[in-house]
Amino acid sequence: xxxxxxxxxxxxxxxxxxxxxxxxxxxxxxxxxxxxxxxxxxxxxxxxxxxxxxxxxxxxxxxxxxxxxxxxxxxxxxxxxxxxxxxxxxxxxxxxxxxxxxxxxxxxxxxxxxxxxxxxxxxxxxxxxxxxxxxxxxxxxxxxxxxxxxxxxxxxxxxxxxxxxxxxxxxxxxxxxxxxxxxxxxxxxxxxxxxxxxxxxxxxxxxxxxxxxxxxxxxxxxxxxxxxxxxxxxxxxxxxxxxxxxxxxxxxxxxxxxxxxxxxxxx
Numbered sequence: 001x002x003x004x005x006x007x008x009x010x011x012x013x014x015x016x017x018x019x020x021x022x023x024x025x026x027x028x029x030x031x032x033x034x035x036x037x038x039x040x041x042x043x044x045x046x047x048x049x050x051x052x053x054x055x056x057x058x059x060x061x062x063x064x065x066x067x068x069x070x071x072x073x074x075x076x077x078x079x080x081x082x083x084x085x086x087x088x089x090x091x092x093x094x095x096x097x098x099x100x101x102x103x104x105x106x107x108x109x110x111x112x113x114x115x116x117x118x119x120x121x122x123x124x125x126x127x128x129x130x131x132x133x134x135x136x137x138x139x140x141x142x143x144x145x146x147x148x149x150x151x152x153x154x155x156x157x158x159x160x161x162x163x164x165x166x167x168x169x170x171x172x173x174x175x176x177x178x179x180x181x182x183x184x185x186x187x188x189x190x191x192x193x194x195x196x197x198x199x200x201x202x203x204x205x206x207x208x209x210x211x212x213x214x215x216x217x218x219x220x221x222x223x224x225x226x227x228x229x230x231x232x233x234x235x236x237x238x239x240x241x242x243x244x245x246x247x248x249x250x251x252x253x254x255x256x257x258x259x260x261x262x263x264x265x266x267x
Contacts, residue, residue, distance in 0.1 A: 138194060142201025143258075150206040151251060154213025155239065158247075164214065171210065179204040208254035216250025217243055 087103050094102035101109070117129030157164045182203045186196030220243060228238050 138197050139201055142198040143205050145198070146202045146205035146209055149202075150209030151213050154210045154251075155217055155243065155247075157210065158214035158217025159243070164218075171207065175207045175211075205258045208258045209251065212250045212254030212257075213247055216247035219250075220246050 091102055094100045113128055117127040117132075119127045120130070153167075157167055179200050182200050183196060186199035187193070190196050190199065224242050224246070225238075228242055233241070
């Protein structure tokens with residue numbers, strides 16, 4: 001192949017070939033930068049178009065339905081095994097003891113009991129529905145009275161240091177007393193079962209409300225109170241605009257704590 005042909009081929013490939021015996025000619029800076037930017041010979045980069053993307057292997061997708069089924073059974077099987085184990089132990093105990101009813105007899109009695117929950121034969125023989133409603137009424141009354149007394153008292157205790165120090169020994173002395181210990185006192189004072197039950201609910205619900213409300217008021221940033229002083233806000237506006245929104249989560253914590261204790265039979 002001649003030198004001319006080699007030069008032509010080199011020119012077509014984007015460069016300049018030097019034949020032996022020729023003097024290398026320096027390239028201009030613009031041509032050198034252009035050659036640096038060109039891809040190397042023999043390398044072809046495919047264009048990223050829709051056809052290439054379609055030909056690319058897609059990752060395998062997991063079966064979503066199968067995954068949900070597995071999660072459902074993983075959630076269902078452990079408690080089901082626990083309930084079956086409890087029923088088996090219960091059945092074994094009922095066979096060993098004559099006075100303990102088994103699961104089957106208990107289920108039949110529950111069906112009869114809940115089939116007519118609102119019957120009234122006499123004041124001492126009423127359906128379970130009326131008993132549940134009466135219990136909820138007593139709970140709502142005692143809880144409402146505790147909220148009406150405990151929340152304002154908590155605001156006062158948390159707002160004024162004198163009141164906090166004055167009521168601290170009283171709360172520390174009465175709060176640890178078990179709610180069951182207040183029942184004889186309620187029966188002695190009110191001479192009736194319903195007011196005594198409301199009294200027990202009231203006295204057991206008031207302490208979490210007082211303590212959590214007072215703690216929330218004491219945690220209000222001092223900058224908020226300084227702004228209230230600068231704006232010359234009244235005490236009512238300080239309570240409604242600053243203290244109440246900030247203390248509301250603490251109040252809900254006290255309510256939740258009492259409800260949890262009541263549902264567990266401790267309140």
